[in-house]
Each structure stands twice: as structure tokens, then as C-alpha cells.
Amino acid sequence: MASVRGCNIPEDLSYNVDNNVWARREADGTVTVGLTAYACSLAGEIVAYTPKKAGKDIAKDKSCATVESGKWVGPVKTPVTGAVVAVNEAVAGKPGLINKDPYGEGWVVKMKPSDWDGESKSLKTGSAAVAAFEAKMDGEGFKGC
Amino acid sequence: MSRAWRLMDTGVRPAAENMALDRALLESCQAGAVNTLRFLRFEPSALIGFHQSASQELDLEYCRREGIAISRRITGGGALYCDQGQIGWELFVGRRTFATADMLAIARQVCGIAVEGLRSVGVDAAFRPRNDIEVAGRKIGGTGGAFDGDALLYQGTVLIDFDVERMLRVLRIPQEKLSDKAIASARERITTLRALLGEDTPSPATVQAAFVEACARGLGVTFEAGDLSASERGLYEQYKAEMARDDWVFETDRPRLEVATASAVRKTAGGLVRVMATVDTARARLKQIFITGDFFIDPRRAIVDLEAALRDVALERVDATIERFFAGRTVEMLLLTPGDLAGVVHEALRTCGIPYERVGV
Numbered sequence: 001m002a003s004v005r006g007c008n009i010p011e012d013l014s015y016n017v018d019n020n021v022w023a024r025r026e027a028d029g030t031v032t033v034g035l036t037a038y039a040c041s042l043a044g045e046i047v048a049y050t051p052k053k054a055g056k057d058i059a060k061d062k063s064c065a066t067v068e069s070g071k072w073v074g075p076v077k078t079p080v081t082g083a084v085v086a087v088n089e090a091v092a093g094k095p096g097l098i099n100k101d102p103y104g105e106g107w108v109v110k111m112k113p114s115d116w117d118g119e120s121k122s123l124k125t126g127s128a129a130v131a132a133f134e135a136k137m138d139g140e141g142f143k144g145c
Numbered sequence: 146m147s148r149a150w151r152l153m154d155t156g157v158r159p160a161a162e163n164m165a166l167d168r169a170l171l172e173s174c175q176a177g178a179v180n181t182l183r184f185l186r187f188e189p190s191a192l193i194g195f196h197q198s199a200s201q202e203l204d205l206e207y208c209r210r211e212g213i214a215i216s217r218r219i220t221g222g223g224a225l226y227c228d229q230g231q232i233g234w235e236l237f238v239g240r241r242t243f244a245t246a247d248m249l250a251i252a253r254q255v256c257g258i259a260v261e262g263l264r265s266v267g268v269d270a271a272f273r274p275r276n277d278i279e280v281a282g283r284k285i286g287g288t289g290g291a292f293d294g295d296a297l298l299y300q301g302t303v304l305i306d307f308d309v310e311r312m313l314r315v316l317r318i319p320q321e322k323l324s325d326k327a328i329a330s331a332r333e334r335i336t337t338l339r340a341l342l343g344e345d346t347p348s349p350a351t352v353q354a355a356f357v358e359a360c361a362r363g364l365g366v367t368f369e370a371g372d373l374s375a376s377e378r379g380l381y382e383q384y385k386a387e388m389a390r391d392d393w394v395f396e397t398d399r400p401r402l403e404v405a406t407a408s409a410v411r412k413t414a415g416g417l418v419r420v421m422a423t424v425d426t427a428r429a430r431l432k433q434i435f436i437t438g439d440f441f442i443d444p445r446r447a448i449v450d451l452e453a454a455l456r457d458v459a460l461e462r463v464d465a466t467i468e469r470f471f472a473g474r475t476v477e478m479l480l481l482t483p484g485d486l487a488g489v490v491h492e493a494l495r496t497c498g499i500p501y502e503r504v505g506v
Contacts, residue, residue: 047196047457047459048196048428066196068221070252072248073292093427094428094429
């Protein structure tokens with residue numbers, strides 16, 4: 001697993017670096033979406049989570065959930081277009097799970113993508129993602145996770 | 146010379162209009178509009194934070210009976226009551242305004258500006274983590290924020306006058322469930338410019354001018370009075386109706402049953418300690434806590450600072466928070482120990498049916 005300034009950036013995931021979110025295509029064709037470790041570090045402990053309802057269609061780069069930390073409210077922007085097929089009940093009960101395990105138990109929503117093959121091309125993965133996060137952290141004056 | 150920021154005073158408005166303006170201006174900021182400082186005031190309103198539940202936080206019946214508007218913010222934080230006695234201030238700015246992307250650091254910097262504004266009208270204000278502006282341990286304003294893409298909204302209030310009694314009735318829990326002692330102690334935890342400055346209390350216009358000056362200095366910018374653009378007006382008209390509807394206000398509503406009250410009283414070697422708390426049982430999170438009693442503590446404000454530090458803390462982190470609080474400052478308590486305080490807090494939390502292991506040991 002790659003680490004950028006102490007933040008884990010798994011190389012097998014697909015990222016929208018600007019929006020600080022990741023996507024993972026699952027064996028059943030769905031896509032799991034979550035926040036990056038870098039996003040979690042900037043936000044601080046997440047204390048509230050309101051996902052869009054299952055069944056809802058959401059366009060790429062639109063909000064699939066809203067989270068709150070340190071009195072800041074902000075969207076989690078889905079990296080791919082699709083319908084929400086599952087929300088994370090464990091996170092609803094314990095939003096801090098997102099910080100604790102952003103790529104595992106702290107996933108944000110699962111989507112049924114409408115065009116994974118097309119849209120995932122614009123997402124970054126592997127060493128390209130690592131380099132893009134390094135540049136983003138540099139531009140944002142980030143010291144480390 | 147960089148472009149002057151826009152300065153706007155949208156006057157006294159119903160809550161839904163102010164919420165719609167927040168949303169319209171944040172969206173416009175993301176679309177590239179000039180950075181903006183807005184002052185706002187409210188007709189009597191009960192406002193909940195974005196993720197809060199009106200049924201859990203507010204006495205809805207009382208609000209309706211008294212003609213107090215109920216609304217939900219797009220920003221985070223807790224429920225509050227406001228009327229014409231307070232000034233709201235808010236900044237709509239691009240992220241690049243700040244040298245950091247760390248959200249807590251940004252909040253702290255903006256709060257620092259608000260503190261400077263208050264200091265220049267003659268009160269010894271300070272920032273209290275996580276989001277309060279206080280004077281000698283008493284809250285004089287709260288803050289919260291929202292972001293979307295590169296646009297940030299950070300807002301706060303300044304209490305010029307404040308009806309504590311009314312606030313306690315609007316915010317359901319203390320009124321119905323907590324004792325007179327807790328109500329009295331809530332009253333001790335809030336102050337206003339009027340209480341501090343008496344007949345020297347500045348007018349709203351003077352307070353606003355002090356904030357403009359503090360922002361200009363703190364951010365190195367200039368201001369020019371401006372108004373809503375045509376596109377902002379369009380968004381505002383659209384959201385005004387939307388945000389007045391129950392669909393918006395009650396979108397995040399949850400059963401009242403998920404909020405429990407907890408209390409305990411214990412005679413310790415250092416004196417009597419009384420703890421009253423409200424707990425979000427569905428999220429295993431402490432909402433609010435009051436600690437009172439006849440124990441000695443110096444400085445006295447350490448207790449209200451501890452209460453502030455414990456606000457919205459996950460139950461499993463209560464112990465670590467208390468420990469870190471006392472490790473980080475010099476507090477004299479004679480025979481009372483931080484462990485005693487933590488013990489009474491545990492005892493209280495057990496009374497609301499939270500399994501002990503979730504409270505932490």
C-alpha cells in the first residue's frame with residue numbers, strides 16, 4: 001500500500017483527486033465509494049453522516065452523502081454516475097469509522113455505475129494517483145497524516 | 146491590488162430567507178463569485194444544524210405557539226435560538242484564501258478574526274475549542290461552516306442581547322429534563338455585549354464595522370458594499386420556498402427516543418459533584434454535559450472549558466478527552482482528582498442505559 005506524507009493511498013483504487021474520493025469496482029459490478037485518508041485528515045473526526053437514499057440516481061461529481069466534522073458540513077462527491085444501492089449502516093451508527101478505516105469499514109456508499117468503463121478512465125490509479133496526491137498536498141501546504 | 150471583497154448587510158429576515166441566501170451565496174461562490182462578507186439578522190427563529198433533528202433538539206410546540214420559525218442550516222453544529230438581538234456574520238470565500246486546507250485550522254483562523262472584532266469593541270474575547278467565541282469562560286457567540294468544492298462558508302453569531310429564558314424553552318431538553326440547577330448553570334455559561342458593556346454597548350452598526358475592520362486586517366483585503374447578482378437572486382428565489390418546507394427542515398429528523406438524559410451525584414473527597422448530560426444513544430455520542438457541585442476548582446472556568454471539550458464527543462473517547470484536558474493545563478482542585486470527575490461522568494452515562502463497555506474504561 002502506497003503512503004503519501006503518511007496518508008495511505010492504496011494503488012489498486014481509482015481516485016478523483018480533486019474531490020478526494022476513491023472508487024473500487026467490486027466483483028458483482030457495483031462500485032464502492034469512500035473518502036481518502038487525506039480527506040479524513042483535513043476534516044478531522046467525522047461526527048455525522050447522511051447518505052443519499054438507496055435507489056437515488058446521482059451524476060458523477062455530485063453529492064452521494066453529506067458528512068460533518070468540526071462543525072463543517074460538506075459533500076462526498078461520487079466519482080462515477082450511478083444509482084445508490086447501499087448505504088453504510090455501521091457508519092451511520094459510528095461516523096468516526098470513516099476516519100478509522102477509510103478504505104474498509106468506513107466506506108460511504110455503494111453504487112450501481114451506469115458507465116464504469118467510460119467514466120473510470122478519468123480517474124487516477126496506481127503511481128499516477130500517488131503523484132497527483134503528492135502534488136495536491138504540496139499545493140495545499142499539507143504536512144502529513 | 147487584488148479585487149475588493151463584497152460587503153453585504155441583508156438586514157432582519159425570516160429564517161428560511163437567511164438559509165436560502167446561505168445556499169445561494171455558497172453556490173455562487175463556487176461558481177466564481179467575488180469573496181463576500183455578509184451580515185444578517187433574524188426574526189425569532191430556532192435553527193438546527195444540518196445533521197440535527199428538529200424533534201430531538203427543539204420544543205416544536207412551544208416554537209409554533211410563540212411564532213418562532215423553525216429552520217435547518219446548511220452548516221454544522223448545534224441548535225440555537227436567535228432573534229433581532231444577535232448579529233450573524235458569514236464569510237463566503239475560496240479555499241485558496243487560506244494557506245492551509247486543514248478545516249480545523251481554517252475555522253480557528255476565522256474565529257480569530259471574530260475575536261479581534263470583539264476585542265476592538267472593548268470585550269476580552271477569546272476562541273474556545275472547538276467552535277466558540279467566549280469572554281472569561283462565557284459563550285458570546287457560536288460558529289459553524291459548510292463547504293462545496295472550493296467554496297467555503299463560515300458563519301457565526303455575536304450576542305448583543307440575548308433572552309436565555311427563551312432559548313431554554315426553545316431548546317427542548319434542558320427545559321423538560323434537566324433540573325433548575327442545570328438551567329441556572331446554563332445561564333451562567335452565556336454572556337452578551339450588553340451584560341459586559343452596559344450603557345457602552347455598541348450599536349449593531351458599530352459591531353459590524355469592527356468586524357469589517359478585523360476581516361480587512363486579518364485577511365489583508367478591502368471591502369466594497371455590494372448586492373446580490375441577478376443569478377444569486379434567481380437561486381435565492383428558488384431556495385426560499387424550498388427551505389421553508391418541512392421536506393428540508395425535517396429531512397434529517399430522528400426519533401426523540403434516541404436522546405437520553407443522564408445524571409449522577411457523588412460525594413467525593415473534594416466535594417459534591419453533580420453531572421447532567423444528554424446522550425445520542427443511536428450514535429453513542431455525548432451531546433452536552435453540565436458539571437456542577439461545591440468542589441473547589443481554580444481557575445473556575447476550567448469546568449465550563451471541560452464541558453465545551455466534551456461536547457459531541459464519542460462515548461468511547463470521553464475518558465481520553467478528560468485525561469487530555471487535564472494534561473494540557475494547570476488546574477488546582479485540592480482533593481478532587483480528574484479520575485473522580487471521570488468516575489461521576491461514567492456513573493451518569495450508565496443511568497441512560499448505555500452499556501458500560503461502550504463508555505470506555
